[in-house]
Amino acid sequence: MSNLVARARALADDVLFPAAAQVDLRGEVPRSHFDALAEAGLYGLAAPPDAGGPGAGLAELVEVIETLAGGCLSTTFTWIQHHGLVAGLSASANQALRSLYLADLVKGTVRAGVAYAGVIPTPPRTRARRVSDGFRFDGEAPFVSGWGGIDLLMLSGRTPEDRVVTTVVTPVAGHGLDAHPLQLIAAQGTSTVRIGLDDYFVPAERVLSEVSRADFVAGNTFASRLNGCAPLGLAERCARLLDDLGRTETATALRAEQEQIRIRLDSGLTDPTSLPAARAAGAELAYRSAGALVAANGSRSVLAGEPAGRLVREATFLLVAASRPEIRDGLLALARR
Numbered sequence: 001m002s003n004l005v006a007r008a009r010a011l012a013d014d015v016l017f018p019a020a021a022q023v024d025l026r027g028e029v030p031r032s033h034f035d036a037l038a039e040a041g042l043y044g045l046a047a048p049p050d051a052g053g054p055g056a057g058l059a060e061l062v063e064v065i066e067t068l069a070g071g072c073l074s075t076t077f078t079w080i081q082h083h084g085l086v087a088g089l090s091a092s093a094n095q096a097l098r099s100l101y102l103a104d105l106v107k108g109t110v111r112a113g114v115a116y117a118g119v120i121p122t123p124p125r126t127r128a129r130r131v132s133d134g135f136r137f138d139g140e141a142p143f144v145s146g147w148g149g150i151d152l153l154m155l156s157g158r159t160p161e162d163r164v165v166t167t168v169v170t171p172v173a174g175h176g177l178d179a180h181p182l183q184l185i186a187a188q189g190t191s192t193v194r195i196g197l198d199d200y201f202v203p204a205e206r207v208l209s210e211v212s213r214a215d216f217v218a219g220n221t222f223a224s225r226l227n228g229c230a231p232l233g234l235a236e237r238c239a240r241l242l243d244d245l246g247r248t249e250t251a252t253a254l255r256a257e258q259e260q261i262r263i264r265l266d267s268g269l270t271d272p273t274s275l276p277a278a279r280a281a282g283a284e285l286a287y288r289s290a291g292a293l294v295a296a297n298g299s300r301s302v303l304a305g306e307p308a309g310r311l312v313r314e315a316t317f318l319l320v321a322a323s324r325p326e327i328r329d330g331l332l333a334l335a336r337r
Contacts, residue, residue: 012070020074043106043111047086053090065230066232073318078190078191081112090102112152114153127159134204136199155167164211165210179196231283236255276326283318286318290312
């Protein structure tokens with residue numbers, strides 16, 4: 001076990017999971033959770049070594065994210081958004097933005113969220129148009145997590161020329177940006193909002209990148225693979241709780257499926273067309289694992305504060321979180337088996 005994984009496991013087991021019921025009931029992640037992640041050096045995972053990152057390989061990244069997700073989904077889902085801006089700045093040609101923010105993002109003293117899902121559908125939900133001194137944004141970013149607790153937001157929009165422009169903005173309502181809190185069935189502690197954009201101006205010096213939509217989608221393959229970690233982390237927490245209940249045979253069978261899905265997810269990095277089906281299989285396994293835990297735990301599972309009931313709701317959340325139409329189609333195909 002690597003040092004990074006050991007730190008993640010200690011946080012998940014000693015800090016995150018024991019508090020997860022209260023986070024769920026209150027709908028708020030304590031700031032101390034995020035401070036603990038920063039102290040453990042886990043805010044710079046996406047940065048290259050020359051920018052202060054740990055130089056972690058894929059297997060290590062996957063294990064860290066899965067481990068944390070099995071501790072507290074609200075904390076992990078909010079924290080993982082941060083790495084989008086870390087990775088984006090690390091690769092950006094905008095040296096001024098890199099110099100201004102990257103070191104503090106890696107340390108976790110500055111924290112970030114992302115808003116880019118709205119550029120992928122056609123027509124886009126988040127639109128950008130070029131003006132003489134920057135870009136103006138219209139439309140909406142339907143799900144933005146961490147609102148009120150993040151210092152920066154990576155905002156992407158799609159132009160009429162079918163290009164994706166990505167910018168770095170301060171997440172404050174006003175001047176053409178409105179934030180509308182959402183009530184979620186699970187992971188309410190993510191502080192997720194819908195952002196409305198009306199002629200929202202971002203100056204040219206805040207532009208992180210500008211690429212074709214095709215290149216943008218292709219560049220998200222690695223992020224999509226990592227988005228497959230949370231369901232498997234939740235499934236493993238369910239397996240551990242099944243072990244605690246003496247249901248070792250069931251836990252062992254579910255773990256065998258986890259391993260097969262990890263292999264499929266990794267293969268999706270070289271064959272992106274196979275990735276949606278692997279993502280669907282992981283989400284379905286998480287949902288089934290949580291259901292097995294409810295059955296093993298019995299009627300106590302319906303009591304507020306019980307892990308089994310919360311994990312079922314979180315597994316439901318993960319059926320659609322960071323999803324795409326092809327993943328949804330894969331889930332429906334699994335339901336027809």
